[in-house]
Amino acid sequence: AQSVAQPEDQVNVAEGNPLTVKCTYSVSGNPYLFWYVQYPNRGLQFLLKYITGDNLVKGSYGFEAEFNKSQTSFHLKKPSALVSDSALYFCAVRDLYNAGNMLTFGGGTRLMVKP
Amino acid sequence: EPEVTQTPSHQVTQMGQEVILRCVPISNHLYFYWYRQILGQKVEFLVSFYNNEISEKSEIFDDQFSVERPDGSNFTLKIRSTKLEDSAMYFCASSPRGRGSTDTQYFGPGTRLTVL
Numbered sequence: 722a723q724s725v726a727q728p729e730d731q732v733n734v735a736e737g738n739p740l741t742v743k744c745t746y747s748v749s750g751n752p753y754l755f756w757y758v759q760y761p762n763r764g765l766q767f768l769l770k771y772i773t774g775d776n777l778v779k780g781s782y783g784f785e786a787e788f789n790k791s792q793t794s795f796h797l798k799k800p801s802a803l804v805s806d807s808a809l810y811f812c813a814v815r816d817l818y819n820a821g822n823m824l825t826f827g828g829g830t831r832l833m834v835k836p
Numbered sequence: 837e838p839e840v841t842q843t844p845s846h847q848v849t850q851m852g853q854e855v856i857l858r859c860v861p862i863s864n865h866l867y868f869y870w871y872r873q874i875l876g877q878k879v880e881f882l883v884s885f886y887n888n889e890i891s892e893k894s895e896i897f898d899d900q901f902s903v904e905r906p907d908g909s910n911f912t913l914k915i916r917s918t919k920l921e922d923s924a925m926y927f928c929a930s931s932p933r934g935r936g937s938t939d940t941q942y943f944g945p946g947t948r949l950t951v952l
Contacts, residue, residue, distance in 0.1 A: 753938060764840070764927060765879070765943035772938045811879065821892045822867060822934045824941060826879040 723748040723816050727827035734802045734834050742797040742830045744812030754795040755813040755824065756786055765811060771795060772817075782806070802834045838862045840944035842928050848950045849918055857913045857947045859928030867891070867934035868911045869941060870903065872924040879927065885911065886934055918951045925949075 724747045734740045746752055753772055757765040769780025776788045786797045795812060812827040841860045849855050861868050870882040884891040885903050902914045911930075915922055925948050929941040 755940070757943070762945070764842075764945040765929075767940050767942060770938075770940060813879075817938070822869065822884045822931070822941075823881040823892060823894070824871075824879075825881070828878050 723814050723825045725812050725814050725825055725827035727810075727812055727830045729830050730828075731831045731833060734832070736804050736834055736836050737801050740797075740799050740802045740806070740832065740834070742810050742812075742832060744795045744797065744827055745793050746795060746812070746814040747793060748814055748816040750816045750818050752793075752795075753815040753817045754786075754788065755815075756780065756784070756795075756797050757811045757813060759809040759811065759829075761808075768797070768810075802832075804834050804836055807832055807834045840928055840930055840942055842926075842944040842947050844947060845945065846948045846950070848952065851920060851951055852917050855915050855918055855949065857915075857926050857928075857949070859911045859913075859944055860909050861911055861928065861930030862942060863909070865930035865932050865942075867931045867939075867941075868903075868905070869929040869931075870913045871927045871929065871943075872896070873927065873946075874921075874924040882913075884934060891934060915949075918949075920951050923949055923951045 726745045755770045756768040771778045771788045779785045811829045813824045843858045868885045873879045883893045883897045925946045927946045928944040931939040931941045933939045
């Protein structure tokens with residue numbers, strides 16, 4: 722079985738400060754990890770993914786995520802937050818070889834960036 | 837940039853009625869998916885579809901649900917006899933390839949289904 726936990730329902734950050742949105746996962750095989758963002762009345766927009774290789778993955782809009790195998794984490798980060806980054810962020814995992822195409826999502830974290 | 841589209845954006849129906857949710861996947865993608873999100877809960881996988889067949893389905897995807905690709909562009913989810921607990925946001929997604937690939941799934945904006 723595969724699972725994802727996002728321990729924070731909401732993260733509050735001041736504009737210009739660094740932000741971190743936490744994600745931990747559990748899979749039996751090799752993890753294939755994603756971050757998606759959802760703006761109001763929009764679908765889930767792909768931000769970045771980790772397959773293999775470099776543990777630091779860079780994605781859209783200046784976001785990056787760090788894969789840590791020993792801590793089974795894939796935290797989303799950005800060096801300097803913008804008010805426009807305020808949205809709902811979802812971490813997802815897929816067990817590349819053992820669970821087909823199914824993505825398992827975390828519960829989502831609402832990011833609030835204040836001016 | 838190509839996008840997955842879904843219609844309608846909001847569907848209201850009476851319990852026991854049939855509903856069909858429609859999706860147009862990205863044109864060169866071969867794998868299609870439905871997920872749902874009940875209000876306040878996680879996004880959950882329902883089904884994946886490839887080559888006119890169901891590739892995988894979850895426990896949620898029971899006999900009340902069916903999927904179809906009626907033509908070269910549309911991908912539909914039918915719920916035969918809706919229940920109150922079917923009220924949710926339904927997301928369609930597509931990817932170029934599926935099982936065993938590292939392709940990203942791209943999601944549509946969702947259809948909010950409300951069952952009264």
